[in-house]
Amino acid sequence: xxxxxxxxxxxxxxxxxxxxxxxxxxxxxxxxxxxxxxxxxxxxxxxxxxxxxxxxxxxxxxxxxxxxxxxxxxxxxxxxxxxxxxxxxxxxxxxxxxxxxxxxxxxxxxx
Amino acid sequence: xxxxxxxxxxxxxxxxxxxxxxxxxxxxxxxxxxxxxxxxxxxxxxxxxxxxxxxxxxxxxxxxxxxxxxxxxxxxxxxxxxxxxxxxxxxxxxxxxxxxxxxxxxxxxxxxxxxxxxxxxxxxxxxxxxxxxxxxxxxxxxxxxxxxxxxxxxxxxxxxxxxxxxxxxxxxxxxxxxxxxxxxxxxxxxxxxxxxxxxxxxxxxxxxxxxxxxxxxxxxxxxxxxxxxxxxxxxxxxxxxxxxxxxxxxxxxxxxxxxxxxxxxxxxxxxxxxxxxxxxxxxxxxxxxxxxxxxxxxxxxxxxxxxxxxxxxxxxxxxxxxxxxxxxxxxxxxxxxxxxxxxxxxxxxxxxxxxxxxxxxxxxxxxxxxxxxxxxxxxxxxxxxxxxxxxxxxxxxxxxxxxxxxxxxxxxxxxxxxxxxxxxxxxxxxxxxxxxxxxxxxxxxxxxxxxxxxxxxxxxxxxxxxxxxxxxxxxxxxxxxxxxxxxxxxxxxxxxxxxxxxxxxxxxxxxxxxxxxxxxxxxxxxxxxxxxxxxxxxxxxxxxxxxxxxxxxxxxxxxxxxxxxxxxxxxxxxxxxxxxxxxxxxxxxxxxxxxxxxxxxxxxxxxxxxxxxxxxxxxxxxxxxxxxxxxxxxxxxxxxxxxxxxxxxxxxxxxxxxxxxxxxxxxxxxxxxxxxxxxxxxxxxx
Numbered sequence: 001x002x003x004x005x006x007x008x009x010x011x012x013x014x015x016x017x018x019x020x021x022x023x024x025x026x027x028x029x030x031x032x033x034x035x036x037x038x039x040x041x042x043x044x045x046x047x048x049x050x051x052x053x054x055x056x057x058x059x060x061x062x063x064x065x066x067x068x069x070x071x072x073x074x075x076x077x078x079x080x081x082x083x084x085x086x087x088x089x090x091x092x093x094x095x096x097x098x099x100x101x102x103x104x105x106x107x108x109x110x111x
Numbered sequence: 112x113x114x115x116x117x118x119x120x121x122x123x124x125x126x127x128x129x130x131x132x133x134x135x136x137x138x139x140x141x142x143x144x145x146x147x148x149x150x151x152x153x154x155x156x157x158x159x160x161x162x163x164x165x166x167x168x169x170x171x172x173x174x175x176x177x178x179x180x181x182x183x184x185x186x187x188x189x190x191x192x193x194x195x196x197x198x199x200x201x202x203x204x205x206x207x208x209x210x211x212x213x214x215x216x217x218x219x220x221x222x223x224x225x226x227x228x229x230x231x232x233x234x235x236x237x238x239x240x241x242x243x244x245x246x247x248x249x250x251x252x253x254x255x256x257x258x259x260x261x262x263x264x265x266x267x268x269x270x271x272x273x274x275x276x277x278x279x280x281x282x283x284x285x286x287x288x289x290x291x292x293x294x295x296x297x298x299x300x301x302x303x304x305x306x307x308x309x310x311x312x313x314x315x316x317x318x319x320x321x322x323x324x325x326x327x328x329x330x331x332x333x334x335x336x337x338x339x340x341x342x343x344x345x346x347x348x349x350x351x352x353x354x355x356x357x358x359x360x361x362x363x364x365x366x367x368x369x370x371x372x373x374x375x376x377x378x379x380x381x382x383x384x385x386x387x388x389x390x391x392x393x394x395x396x397x398x399x400x401x402x403x404x405x406x407x408x409x410x411x412x413x414x415x416x417x418x419x420x421x422x423x424x425x426x427x428x429x430x431x432x433x434x435x436x437x438x439x440x441x442x443x444x445x446x447x448x449x450x451x452x453x454x455x456x457x458x459x460x461x462x463x464x465x466x467x468x469x470x471x472x473x474x475x476x477x478x479x480x481x482x483x484x485x486x487x488x489x490x491x492x493x494x495x496x497x498x499x500x501x502x503x504x505x506x507x508x509x510x511x512x513x514x515x516x517x518x519x520x521x522x523x524x525x526x527x528x529x530x531x532x533x534x535x536x537x538x539x540x541x542x543x544x545x546x547x548x549x550x551x552x553x554x555x556x557x558x559x560x561x562x563x564x565x566x567x568x569x570x571x572x573x574x575x576x577x578x579x580x581x582x583x584x585x586x587x588x589x590x591x592x593x594x595x596x597x598x599x600x601x602x603x604x605x606x607x608x609x610x611x612x613x614x615x616x617x618x619x620x621x622x623x624x625x626x627x628x629x630x631x632x633x634x635x636x637x638x639x640x641x642x643x644x645x646x647x648x649x650x651x652x653x654x655x656x657x658x659x660x661x662x663x664x665x666x667x668x669x670x671x672x673x674x675x676x677x678x679x680x681x682x683x684x685x686x687x688x689x690x691x692x693x694x695x696x697x698x699x700x701x702x703x704x705x706x707x708x709x710x711x712x713x714x715x716x717x718x719x720x721x722x723x724x725x726x727x728x729x730x731x732x733x734x735x736x737x738x739x740x741x742x743x744x745x746x747x748x749x750x751x752x753x754x755x756x757x758x759x760x761x762x763x764x765x766x767x768x769x770x771x772x773x774x775x776x777x778x779x780x781x782x783x784x785x786x787x788x789x790x791x792x793x794x795x796x797x
Contacts, residue, residue, distance in 0.1 A: 093703030
C-alpha cells in the first residue's frame with residue numbers, strides 16, 4: 001500500500017510516495033501525477049526517499065509520462081532512491097530515460 | 112384407493128351398527144311389552160351404540176382430519192353443511208307428525224322408537240363431525256402441552272365409552288367424576304382460539320354466521336332427540352334410553368361450549384381485526400423487500416418495492432426515495448408525486464436549513480411537518496423522512512407524505528424507521544450479491560487467462576548437441592506475464608528468449624501472446640540481437656497499452672563459432688558461470704525495456720553483446736519473481752543467493768541445476784506459494 005503526499009515549493013510540485021507501489025497502488029500514483037500536470041505544474045519532483053518498493057506497474061506509470069512530458073516540456077526529476085529501488089530502475093533501463101539524482105538540491109537544480 | 116375405501120367402509124359399519132341398534136331396541140321394546148324375556152343381553156344396545164359412535168368417529172377422522180391444506184372457513188362450512196343436511200332430514204321426519212292421516216302411524220310404538228333412534232343417529236353424526244373439526248381448530252399451532260391435554264381428553268372419552276358398555280350398577284359417583292373431568296378438560300381445551308386471529312374481517316363475519324347456525328342445529332337436534340325420548344318413555348317401559356350415555360353427553364357439552372366460545376371470541380375480535388391485518392401486511396411487506404433482493408434484477412426494483420410497501424403500510428398519499436449516487440448526483444424515485452413537486456419540497460427544506468430529514472428522532476420528524484406548512488402551494492400537510500444506511504453510510508432518504516395534518520402517529524414512525532433499516536440491509540445484500548457475481552466472473556476470466564498463458568510456454572525446448580536446456584515457470588494466483596521460448600533456426604543457430612510482461616491479469620497474458628508471435632516471426636530470419644530488439648520494440652509500440660512494457664533478453668547461440676550474441680532489453684541481468692575461470696557473475700549490460708521508448712530513437716537505448724562459450728559453462732536466465740521472492744521476514748531472495756545456489760550444482764546437468772535452484776528458493780521462502788510469477792531457464796554447454 002502506498003500513501004502519496006504532495007507539497008509545493010517555489011512553483012515546483014513535489015510528490016512523495018510513502019510505502020510500496022504495486023499494481024493496485026500504481027493507479028494512485030498515476031492519478032497524482034496527472035493531477036499535478038492538470039494543475040499546470042511544469043516542474044515535478046518525485047521524492048523517492050520513503051519509497052520502499054516499486055513494481056513493474058509502478059515503473060510503467062513513470063514510463064508512460066516520458067513522451068508526454070517531453071512534448072509539453074515538463075520536467076520530472078526523481079531523487080532520494082534507496083539502492084534497491086534504484087536497481088529496479090536501472091535494470092529496466094528507465095534510469096536512462098528519466099532524470100534520477102541523489103539529493104533534493106540536485107533535483108531542484110535539474111528542473 | 113385405500114384412502115377413499117376406508118371412509119366408505121367406516122360409513123358402512125356405522126350404518127350397519129345403527130340399523131342393528133334400531134332393531135335391537137325395537138326388539139327389546141316388543142319383548143317387554145309382550146312380557147317376554149328379550150332373549151338378548153342387556154348390554155347389547157349400549158355396545159352397539161358405542162360401536163356406532165366409534166365408527167362415526169373414525170369416519171369423520173378420515174374425512175376431515177387427513178387434509179393437509181385447509182382453511183378455517185372451509186372447515187366451519189363443512190360443519191354447517193353436515194348440520195344442514197341432518198337438520199333437514201330431522202325436520203322432514205317431524206313433518207310426518209303433522210301430516211293428515213298419519214296419526215295412526217305416529218301413535219304406533221314402533222314409529223316413536225324408530226324416530227328416536229333416527230334422531231339419535233343424526234345428532235351423533237353432527238356432534239362427531241363438529242368434534243373432529245373443533246379438534247383441528249384447537250390443535251392449530253399446537254404445543255406439546257396442548258397435544259398431551261387433547262390426548263388425555265380423547266382417552267377420557269374412550270374410558271367413558273368402555274364404562275358405558277360395562278353397565279356398572281350403582282356407580283353414579285364414577286359417572287359424576289368422569290363427567291366432571293371431561294367437562295373441565297373440555298373447558299380448558301376450549302380456551303384455544305389461536306385460529307381466530309388468522310381470519311380476516313370477511314372470514315370472521317362468515318364464521319360468525321356459520322357458528323351461529325351450528326349452535327342452532329345442535330340445540331335443535333338436542334331438543335328434538337330429548338323430546339322424542341320423553342315421548343317414547345311416556346309410551347311405556349322397555350325403551351332403551353341413550354341420553355345418559357356419558358360420551359354422548361360429553362360430546363354434546365364440549366361441542367356446544369366450543370361453538371359458543373368461538374362465536375364470542377370472533378365477535379369480540381371483530382373490531383381489532385383491521386389492526387391484526389395491518390400487522391400481517393407489514394410482515395408480508397418486510398418479506399417482500401427481503402425477497403426482492405434475490406428475485407429482482409436491479410437496484411431500482413428494490414427501491415420501487417421499498418417505496419410502494421412503506422407507503423401502503425402507513426397509508427401515505429405520496430412518497431419519494433432519494434438515492435445519492437455520489438456527492439453530486441442523486442436519483443429520485445417518486446410515487447403519486449411529480450419529481451418537480453418532490454424537488455420543490457427538498458429544496459424548501461434545504462433553504463430552511465432543516466436537518467430533520469436526516470434525523471431519526473421523533474421530534475425532528477414532527478418539526479418537518481411544521482416546515483412543510485410554510486411551503487406554499489403544497490397539498491401535503493405531514494411528512495415523515497428517514498435516512499437509509501448501507502454499511503453505515505447514508506445513501507439516501509425515504510420520505511412519505513400525507514395530505515392530512517398530523518397524519519403519522521408514533522407507531523407509523525416506528526414502522527417506517529424499521530422499513531428504512533430493512534431497506535438498507537436489502538440494498539446492501541443486493542450489492543454484495545452483485546459484487547460476488549462480479550468477482551466470480553473475474554475469477555473465471557483469470558482462469559482462462561492462466562490457461563492461455565500456460566499454453567503459450569513451449570512444451571519441448573529445442574536443444575542442441577552443444578547445449579542442454581531446462582526450464583521452469585510457475586505463476587501466482589493472479590496471471591502474470593513470464594515468458595520463455597526457444598527456436599532452432601538452423602544447424603548452427605539457435606534463438607532463446609526470456610521475457611517478463613509488466614502488469615498482471617488478462618492484459619499481461621495477451622501481451623505475452625503478442626511477444627510470442629513476434630519472437631517466432633522475427634527469430635526465423637536470423638537477425639542480430641539488437642536488430643531483433645529494435646524491430647520488436649517497433650512492433651510492440653503500437654500494441655502495448657499505456658504504461659505497459661516488456662523486459663526481455665534475446666540470445667543467438669552460434670554453435671559453429673561457439674559464440675553467444677545477445678541483447679538485454681531491461682531484463683534481469685544474465686547469470687553466467689565460466690568453467691574456465693571457475694567463477695560466476697551477472698552480466699549487467701545496458702538496455703531499455705521494450706515499449707518504454709515508442710519513437711524511432713530506441714536504437715540508442717539498446718546494445719548487443721557477445722561472448723565465447725566453453726563446455727560446462729552455465730547460463731541462468733530468470734525473471735524478477737525469483738530474485739524478488741520474499742521470506743517471512745520480508746527479505747528478498749536476491750542475486751547473491753541465486754548465484755550461490757547455482758555454484759553449488761554448477762557441474763550437474765541443466766535439469767539438476769534448475770531443480771536445485773527452485774528447491775533452494777522454496778527453502779528460503781518457506782512456501783511454494785510465491786506471490787509472483789517466477790521463471791528460470793538453464794543453458795548448460797557441452
